Amino acid sequence: xxxxxxxxxxxxxxxxxxxxxxxxxxxxxxxxxxxxxxxxxxxxxxxxxxxxxxxxxxxxxxxxxxxxxxxxxxxxxxxxxxxxxxxxxxxxxxxxxxxxxxxxxxxxxxxxxxxxxxxxxxxxxxxxxxxxxxxxxxxxxxxxxxxxxxxxxxxxxxxxxxxxxxxxxxxxxxxxxxxxxxxxxxxxxxxxxxxxxxxxxxxxxxxxxxxxxxxxxxxxxxxxxxxxxxxxxxxxxxxxxxxxxxxxxxxxxxxxxxxxxxxxxxxxxxxxxxxxxxx
Amino acid sequence: xxxxxxxxxxxxxxxxxxxxxxxxxxxxxxxxxxxxxxxxxxxxxxxxxxxxxxxxxxxxxxxxxxxxxxxxxxxxxxxxxxxxxxxxxxxxxxxxxxxxxxxxxxxxxxxxxxxxxxxxxxxxxxxxxxxxxxxxxxxxxxxxxxxxxxxxxxxxxxxxxxxxxxxxxxxxxxxxxxxxxxxxxxxxxxxxxxxxxxxxxxxxxxxxxxxxxxxxxxxxxxxxxxxxxxxxxxxxxxxxxxxxxxxxxxxxxxxxxxxxxxxxxxxxxxxxxxxxxxxxxxxxxxxxxxxxxxxxxxxxxxxxxxxxxxxxxxxxxxxxxxxxxxxxxxxx
Numbered sequence: 059x060x061x062x063x064x065x066x067x068x069x070x071x072x073x074x075x076x077x078x079x080x081x082x083x084x085x086x087x088x089x090x091x092x093x094x095x096x097x098x099x100x101x102x103x104x105x106x107x108x109x110x111x112x113x114x115x116x117x118x119x120x121x122x123x124x125x126x127x128x129x130x131x132x133x134x135x136x137x138x139x140x141x142x143x144x145x146x147x148x149x150x151x152x153x154x155x156x157x158x159x160x161x162x163x164x165x166x167x168x169x170x171x172x173x174x175x176x177x178x179x180x181x182x183x184x185x186x187x188x189x190x191x192x193x194x195x196x197x198x199x200x201x202x203x204x205x206x207x208x209x210x211x212x213x214x215x216x217x218x219x220x221x222x223x224x225x226x227x228x229x230x231x232x233x234x235x236x237x238x239x240x241x242x243x244x245x246x247x248x249x250x251x252x253x254x255x256x257x258x259x260x261x262x263x264x265x266x267x268x269x270x271x272x273x274x275x276x277x278x279x280x281x282x283x284x285x286x287x288x289x290x291x292x293x294x295x296x297x298x299x300x301x302x303x304x305x306x307x308x309x310x311x312x313x314x315x316x317x318x319x320x321x322x323x324x325x326x327x328x329x330x331x332x333x334x335x336x337x
Numbered sequence: 338x339x340x341x342x343x344x345x346x347x348x349x350x351x352x353x354x355x356x357x358x359x360x361x362x363x364x365x366x367x368x369x370x371x372x373x374x375x376x377x378x379x380x381x382x383x384x385x386x387x388x389x390x391x392x393x394x395x396x397x398x399x400x401x402x403x404x405x406x407x408x409x410x411x412x413x414x415x416x417x418x419x420x421x422x423x424x425x426x427x428x429x430x431x432x433x434x435x436x437x438x439x440x441x442x443x444x445x446x447x448x449x450x451x452x453x454x455x456x457x458x459x460x461x462x463x464x465x466x467x468x469x470x471x472x473x474x475x476x477x478x479x480x481x482x483x484x485x486x487x488x489x490x491x492x493x494x495x496x497x498x499x500x501x502x503x504x505x506x507x508x509x510x511x512x513x514x515x516x517x518x519x520x521x522x523x524x525x526x527x528x529x530x531x532x533x534x535x536x537x538x539x540x541x542x543x544x545x546x547x548x549x550x551x552x553x554x555x556x557x558x559x560x561x562x563x564x565x566x567x568x569x570x571x572x573x574x575x576x577x578x579x580x581x582x583x584x585x586x587x588x589x590x591x592x593x594x595x596x597x598x599x600x601x602x603x604x605x606x607x608x609x610x611x612x613x614x615x616x617x618x619x620x621x622x623x624x625x626x627x628x629x630x631x632x633x634x635x636x637x638x639x640x641x642x643x644x645x646x647x648x649x650x651x652x653x654x655x656x657x658x659x660x661x662x663x664x665x666x667x668x669x
Contacts, residue, residue, distance in 0.1 A: 115564055133567040145561035149583045149662030158579060162569045193662075213569075 062249055063089040063112070063217055067121035070107050081107050083275035085121070087268060089217075089251065094243060096252045096260040098308060099270030099279075100318050105253045106221055108270075112251060113139050113219050125216060135163045138215035142222045144202040146194040152205040153190040156180060156212050163213045180212040181205070183242055200231035204238070211246070220252040224259070233292065236262060244289055257308045261301060262290060269311045272318060279316060282307055398633035406630065406637040414454035421449045453614045459641065462604060462615035465532060466649075469539025470600045477544050477596070478589060481551025482581060491552065502545040506538045506603040510610050513537045535607040535615070542603040543596035550595065554588025555581055583662060590657040597653055601646045616642055 070082035081104045089095055097105045110116040112123050114133035123130040125137065133139075138159075146155045156177045160168070168176060181187050184204040194202050203223060210218055224232040236259060243250070243263075254260050260267045264284050271279040284304055286295065295301040380400050390397035398406075432444035453461070484491045514534050521533060558581065566580045608617025620638050623631045658664065 113564075113568065115567065132570075133564070134570055135568060137568070139564065139568050141561050141564065143561060145559070145565050147562060147565070147580065147583070149586075159569055162571060162575075 060091065061088045062091040062093075062126065063087075063251075064124040065089075065108070065112065065121075066124070068108070068111060068118045068123070069120040070104065070111065070116070071119040080275045081273055082118075082277065084277050087278060089249060091249055092247045094248075094250045094252070094263055094265045095268055096254050096264040096266075097268050097270060098254055098257070098260050098312070099276070100272055100312065100316065101255070103270045103273050104276040105270055109139075109219050109221050109251060109253055112217070113137050115139075135159070135213040136216045138210035138213040138218055140203075140206050140210045140218070140220040140223045142225050144194070144199075144206040146202055146205055146209070148194050151191045151193050152181060152186055152197070152208075153177060155194075155205060156209045159209045160212050177212065180208040183211060183245070184208045184238060198231075200227050200235060203227065203235060207239070207242075211242070211248075216249065218248045218250045220250065222253050222255065225255060232256075232259070237292070239263065240288075240290065257305055257312070258292075260308060261286075261304045262292060262295065267304075267308060269308065269316075272316050280311055392632065394627060394632050395629045398636045402633040403636045403640065406633045409630075410455040410634070410637060414456045417451055417454045421451060424449045424451075455619060455638075458615050458619045459645070461532075461613065462608065462617070463645070465536050465608070465613060465615055466539060466597075466600050466604045469536040469604070470543060470597055472536070473540045473544045473596060473600070474547060474593065476540075477547035477592075478551050481548045481589070481592070482555050482577060482585075484548065485552035485555025485585070486577075486581065491556070498545055498548055501541075502549070504542070506542045506606050507610065509538050509541050510534065510607055513541070514611065529613070531611045531613040534611040535604060535613040535617075538607040538611070539600045539604050543600040546595040546599065547589070547592040550588050550592025551585060554585030554592075557588075558584045586661045587657075587663045590653070590661060594650060594653045594657075597649050598646065601642075601649060605642060 065085055065087040068082060068085040069080065072079045072081055085108060087095075097108060099105050107116060111118045112130065114130050114137065117131065130137070146152075147158070150158065157173070160173055160177050164173065164176070178187060178190070181190050184207050186201060186204045186208060189197055189201060194205070197205075203226075207220075207223070210220075224235050227235060240263060242248075252263065261284060267282040267284060268278055269280045269282065270276050282304060286298070286301060286304075384399035384401070387397040387399035387402075428447065432446070435442050436444055480494075484494050514530075517530055517533050517537065521530060562580055562584060566576050571579060604615065605617040605620070607613070608615040609621045610617075612618055612621075616638055620635050623634045623638070
């Protein structure tokens with residue numbers, strides 16, 4: 059398959075009072091259509107910066123992003139973003155939140171009835187059709203994030219960008235959301251870039267895991283191909299040797315090769331705990 | 338089993354009822370009793386203090402004297418209205434007679450020129466304060482949004498706002514008076530100059546809190562929401578209409594409530610000096626009149642001014658509850 063999104067030689071330098079700070083240095087990544095790529099790395103390594111540049115919310119200092127042969131230099135609905143904190147408009151219902159996006163993106167292309175059907179279809183996709191007319195403060199965190207995903211999907215983006223979409227959710231809800239996302243992916247086969255902290259999430263959902271080195275001047279350290287068959291089931295995978303190999307690869311990268319220097323004790327503890335879990 | 342559980346439930350309910358009644362009593366005591374006690378203590382202090390203050394216009398009015406004046410002021414209003422209708426009746430009869438005598442005669446209707454009553458003055462004050470406040474809102478809210486959206490504009494406008502914000506209405510009034518009489522020259526003004534003077538003074542004084550609060554509200558919108566708007570490529574007008582305005586509604590209302598409070602305070606002072614026929618003029622006229630009733634009539638006006646100020650704030654709060662999506666910010 060052809061390359062849909064091309065991130066090439068991307069550098070990101072932020073001006074600070076102490077002088078320029080190089081956040082990213084030479085990030086190169088090609089993503090094919092229909093691929094699910096996750097970015098993983100320690101916090102502060104610039105994962106979000108990469109995503110924001112792809113979204114067009116930031117401008118890369120040098121290098122850049124090409125989507126469908128066109129350079130990205132401003133935000134747009136063809137690169138829909140699911141934000142970490144749902145960022146639904148609190149004064150609109152779930153339906154109205156999706157409607158704002160649909161009417162902006164499709165406008166007069168769709169008739170009134172088509173618009174309504176499309177909004178409802180997308181809310182059904184994330185299993186939120188029962189609470190369509192509720193406001194964000196009336197639904198749970200997981201439900202809000204579902205609506206956020208529905209809003210992004212309803213834009214029919216070329217690339218779906220997800221910035222730690224389940225980071226703010228509890229473990230059970232997160233697992234639920236991951237299953238939902240796989241189900242949707244199975245149906246729509248979107249191109250997705252997802253940022254995550256969660257090793258299991260990365261292995262479970264991705265086709266490729268892009269592991270980033272620590273900042274400053276962070277870049278791509280290693281890329282791991284995940285060739286597990288789909289559909290994937292978390293319980294079946296728990297026993298799968300390939301799954302566990304991939305998982306420990308990511309863990310090794312994060313906690314041996316790219317161990318964060320500052321909180322050494324903490325990092326070692328986490329490694330012990332997680333390896334125990336794996337065993 | 339089911340009968341047993343229902344029995345337990347019944348017992349629970351029967352226990353709950355007295356505790357519920359008790360809670361209700363406690364709550365009503367808290368809601369009504371304590372404020373009432375506060376008012377009573379205040380009245381007591383007021384009347385004892387009043388008896389010990391001798392002025393050149395007699396003793397300072399206590400609660401009873403003020404209460405009497407409320408009755409008097411209302412009676413004056415009623416008699417004045419009777420006089421007015423009697424005046425028009427007489428005029429009508431006279432005109433009818435003249436038309437009878439001379440069919441070519443075009444009857445003239447002269448307006449009643451009696452003194453405004455206390456109730457008329459309340460109405461005038463309310464009309465003035467609302468027009469001044471609305472004029473300020475029409476200027477301040479769009480300006481606040483523009484300032485909140487644009488950092489450069491904010492740095493440009495901020496010093497001006499900070500300097501004009503603390504200016505007293507009494508300083509503006511002479512300037513306003515001169516400008517109005519220079520620019521507003523019509524032989525038969527439909528809007529009296531005194532009204533314009535006090536209205537514009539009110540506008541100038543209550544502009545600032547609205548500008549400041551609106552701009553702060555707009556500038557502090559969650560950056561995620563702004564990013565949503567950017568991803569959707571909302572055009573500027575739609576961005577303001579769909580994101581900025583609803584997001585900053587709670588802050589806009591905070592500004593509006595502050596402004597309305599200031600407007601009402603400023604108005605009384607402005608009316609005193611501009612001689613706009615409102616409550617301020619009533620207070621000034623009574624002061625100049627210097628009768629033995631004057632102080633108690635002014636005190637009655639003070640109570641009414643305070644009460645109306647309180648009501649205006651409550652009305653604003655109700656409007657906010659109706660308009661705003663954020664019910665928590667409209668709680669008090």
